[in-house]
Amino acid sequence: MNQDYIVPDKWSIIEEGFEKGRVKSSESLFSIGNGAMGQRANFEEQYSGPSFQGSYIAGVYYPDKTRVGWWKNGYPEHFAKVLNAPNWIGIDVFVNEEGLDLNTCQKVSGFRRELNMKEGWYQRSFIALLQNGIKIKVESTRFLSLDLDELGAINYKVELLSGAAKITFKPYVDSGITNTDANWDEKFWKILEVEAEDNQGFIISKTLKTEFHTCTFMQSELKLNDTKVSGDFQKETTEDKVIFTYTSNAKEGDVVSLMKFAGYVTDMNHNQSELISAAKAVLTKATETGFTKLLQDQKDAWAKIWEMADITIDGDIKAQQGIRFNIFQLNQTYSGKDERLNIGPKGFTGEKYGGSTYWDTEAYCIPFYMATKDQEVARNLLTYRYNHLEKAIENAEKLGFSNGAALYPMVTMNGEESHNEWEITFEEIHRNGAMVFAIYNYVRYTGDFEYIPEKGLEVMIAIAKFWHQRANFSKVKNKYVILGVTGPNEYENNVNNNWYTNYIAKWCIEYCLEMIEKVKDGHKEDYNRIIGLTRINDEELIEWREVAEEMYFPYSEEHGVFLQQDGFLDKEIIPVDKLDKMHRPINQKWSWDRILRSCYIKQADVLQGLYFFEDHFSKETLEKHFDFYEPLTVHESSLSPCVHSIQAAKLDRMDQAYEFYVRTSRLDLDDYNNEVKEGCHITSMAGTWISIVEGFGGMRIVEDQLSFHPRIPDGWQAYSFKVNFRNQIVKVEVNAGKTTFKVEGDQSVLILVKGKQIEVNPNESVTV
Template sequence: MNLDYIIPNDWSILEEGFDPENIKASESLFSIGNGAMGQRANFEEKYSGPTFQGSYIAGVYYPDKTRVGWWKNGYPEYFAKVLNAPNWIGINIYIEDEVLDLHTCKKIEIFKRELNMKEGWLSRSFIATLQNDIKVEVNTKRFLSLDMDELGAINYSVKPLNSDASITFRPYLDSGITNEDTNWDDKFWDTLNVSHENNQAFIQAKTMKTDFYTCTFMESQVFIDGKSMIIDPNISADANSASFSYNYKVKQNETYTIHKFGGYTVDRNHDKYELVTAAKKVLEKATKAGFSTLLDNQKKAWAKIWDMADITIDGDVKAQQGIRFNIFHLNQTYLGTDARLNIGPKGFTGEKYGGSTYWDTEAYCIPFYMATKDQSVARNLLTYRYKHLQKAIENAEKLGFKNGAALYPMVTMNGEECHNEWEITFEEIHRNGAIAFAIFNYHRYTGDYSYIPEMGLEVLIGIARFWHQRATFSKDKNKYVILGVTGPNEYENNINNNWYTNYIAQWCINYAVENIERVESDFTTDFTRIMNKAKLSKAEIEQWQEVAERMYFPYSEKHNVYLQQDGFLDKELITVADLDQAQRPINQKWSWDRILRSPYIKQADTLQGFYFFEDHFTTEELERHFDFYEPFTVHESSLSPCVHSIQAAKLDRMDQAYTFYLRTSRLDLDDYNHEVHEGLHITSMAGTWMSIVEGFGGMRVKNDMLTFEPKIPQQWDGYSFKVNFRHQILKVIVNQGQTHFELEGHKELQIEVNGKSVMIAPNKLVTV
């Protein structure tokens, strides 16, 4: 497969030329979504070659029974799977009764595909000669509406070029679909009813076990050279599908077009008995507006998003395309309008990881959503975790913890743990720390403390109880140790005293105690309610503090660095530079046994702690640890390059920072990890945003205000970004040699730039 076939462009993802080898990769890269649903960029017409079909509805999942060879106590009963939903985009095309199928065409010319990120639509155009020698030009455009998030729209046109031709459009709905990712090949959907009237069709279906009720719907209109046609369709329906056939004798060089409107209504938003009625309302509104008006509305909605979220880069098209691709997919995946939803690592682009929520949300995504949207969006993400607190307590109880100790899941849809690899489920407990850090980060950035007495303190208490119980007192060390864990570096399992885990455990306890004291002092009613509910005593808090004060941290006097874990120096310390490149990526070339014994680091581990808690360490300490650990890091996690880019920029290593930035921003576009066909790396895309804003822009919040240490790669002429800081929007424009600040609003904002205080007045340009 050609890994570098995407054409560089500021605002679009472009593919030219038809290569069957790239089909699955392009289906991922050109995916579309609107926060409520999404789909891979599958062809509307039939394609008989290798393809990965996927349409997904936010929040709809199936509990696929765990499949392991040897059951262990505490294993989750199931792995939640995002479901390939009934297909509404399909339009089979027949030209003189021969099906249009790019896999079987005699010849394909000028194939082009475009994902226009500025305006939020996907298009495709090609000229194909069928086996019957009829040559046709095809143009398609589709989008998922941001304004009406239950609706998608397709414009599909066919023009016969070398003769008149009888052309049939056969739009259909199909609920006889399967998942690419399944443990037991279960049937995930139960089709309840297939109905049709006029030019509308509806399939009512529900998920097995979870009983999510859905209605998949469609309505079509046909045109000749733009003129609306009334054609009575032939109708076909069976137990799982419905289709309409619109046949017309099209003259040479006439354009025959179908507008298809479709989508999903779901019982998460409507009464399950009113889904068809709700779908009819969507279709009535859509057909009344028409494709062109809906597309205009789509452009306006995306313009509003880009006005706040865009990052411009001058003089480097690949870098510009990379960051916009990342920002675009983050907004397609999650818009913050529904507090019941969260951000899956693959979004709506594939089925790997089950489409569930990971610690990625708290560690990487919340900064992006805090700064590019209203702070209520980030608060919704924190509220999501508060609503799952009881489940986190139950998760901990299954592993033997008690007294309200909470262990948040590694993977979840509804708060229950559903990850079933023991070294992750039982051991990658650092995820608890990311939840607490997100609460701290939210308060630090927004200044909104209200979340903590209302909800957050209960979360912090549950997490502190977990760390207190998870630590073991070592008589040998006269310290508390944490044994049998997996840190962020998943290329080490079941190790003792992972520095990052121990450090964040200590910090979580101290942060919980600090907030208990503040809430007791300033929010007495909340304090009384929480203490009664949690049954927390001063004696228990003192026991926590004992663990925090006497936490053990492995350290090497020889190297003058904290050790990633107790046994790290026992490894054969061969750097990545000395590793045979033919052995990369090691996760696809080596046995797991060999990986676990190697010194190679999948992603920032100790350095993840230095990223979160940068203020706790000197720049010299960061440099020492960066120089020690980065040479062993293979960056085979999508979450790794962004952290290293930020830290390289902090250390004034701009060439290295730029290289890491390109890797994180073009991870999928250039398919660094040879897996883009499975879907995109959505959560790491927020890390790409951080690598510019926090890395090159040097943005931090210190002493209750924004601070900047702007830097610029030599490859760029300039860059700019906006942040929404406490309801004031600040634009930062960095050029070679100077930085400009512009403030939207009505009051002044004091910031710090390179250690010096600067006052920014509204609507005036300040140059530093």
């Protein structure tokens, strides 16, 4: 079901030709966002064909009443999810009373969409032959301003290609919207105020239950052949809409255009009582700046992002387009400015997974933002979890833990657990380990040890307490075991001694103990505060250490590998390539029990551990495990191929590494799984970035130094990327035979290249 319709291009995502069956998919792919809000590429004008309307405001969510077949004790009552926000893009168009609707008009030709990633705008153009015989050419350009992040701008042009006609624009804002992902078909918004003043419209509405107050606003302006005109102007307010009507007579060749500024202000950032004046302030600023200048500012702002985040690939245009699409989407989704926000698996491109926070952030996204933004952005992501610590402790208490043990939720918006599948919610507890790994990874990369006494250690202690309580001593094994878990490979549920979980549990405890000592030594005041808060004592710490030291790890002597869990070798072991294609993907073809008792692995599990804790194992160990587990892996998670790509690269298997790389980088563009209509896989896009930087580039941090082991796929002439390492920008350009390093900063940087140290001075290049 590979939908290979996106035109290859280095900087743009382009669709040519109109196909109704592709509308929903393109709505996802051409989504725009600015970190504070996002918008699927829905049409401005009415469209009666199948479409998935989505406009999202970062941080604004709704606790939807849980739907469940069979209730289990401990399930949360609600699933906090992003919700479709009021429509700000709407512009209905009429030509001599006939509404423009691409689903019903006589003919659509020259249909083209472009998402210009370099400059951050989206444009759609087409020629429509209406039922009344009139032909018009439409070009609509829109963007979400990075600078004024409460503002969207649209320039909607209609050129009359035949005869004379009356052109009517009806720009509107609409809060009477519904959510595609609503468990009980409830409305999520309550409308409080609908107002129109001159050419400005405002709707104040609030989300039910969470009471996020939002003002959706618009302002519009009519032009005829580039000259502002008033036309025949009317205003209308209904109970959930503000609608303006502009009518203008046009003759053949005339271009009538409507410019619309619109967007949201919310009480997350303004006083509840001053939302309309806040909206007016945005509109005033926008009006003063003007559409053209705003668009120029947009281009500049994106240029700045690309300056740091771009990855170039020479000799593989589709790979180039793929990686830029990933980087573009990550930047559209999360700017890192606001510690209350996080990265939903679909970003602003859809509603699946509730738009909430998963362990994806800690395991996959942090490295990307850490290296392509600055330290503060990664710190904000860590702080997000620090701020949720109290709720994570409450969550653990609900599951029977005590004494300040914390279990971070599988899925969350506000710190409370949202998920309700017992085998995930209660058992996929390895996520707790990712919280600590992210702190470790952050400190390793940034050198910002201060984060630990300040915030990190509290999180680590609460998590160590959890592991201590969650493990139990097995008399028969004479070891500590962790029973009833689901590992990263969700195609195994309720297993005992998942190696990855046991390993990260042990590591969490040991790392925490180490950090307690370090904080005790160097940050007495913080230490005393934390001891007071967490009430840890020597006795407890001795018990922790015993659990860590005596942790059980399933191992096969025969194969020389750690076993994914107890009993793994009881399964019938048949490699994926021996499995008839008719059975794939198994998650669509097989019942759940069959998946569970099969040997097939959804995503890296033991290998995820060998990736996180690479330094703890030899290359031979990695190779053995890779050879054992990779052939059993079906990669039915978007988060799987990147880890394998990195490891294949490390094992000098560049063909395989490249294969895994392309699998993720164009997952959405080529719509491998025929599901892009639901939204894009945002968090796995960070994995694509890691595949290049850590995989092909071989970047690591070795004792506070950057280290690289550059490799290049056969078909590529060169690739380059930049990383911000401790405020020095290091640019790496890899060619078949050589690698060039350049530092854009003020200090020289010592870099290990394949183990040998070089020194790169500011604004100089060193080629190895």
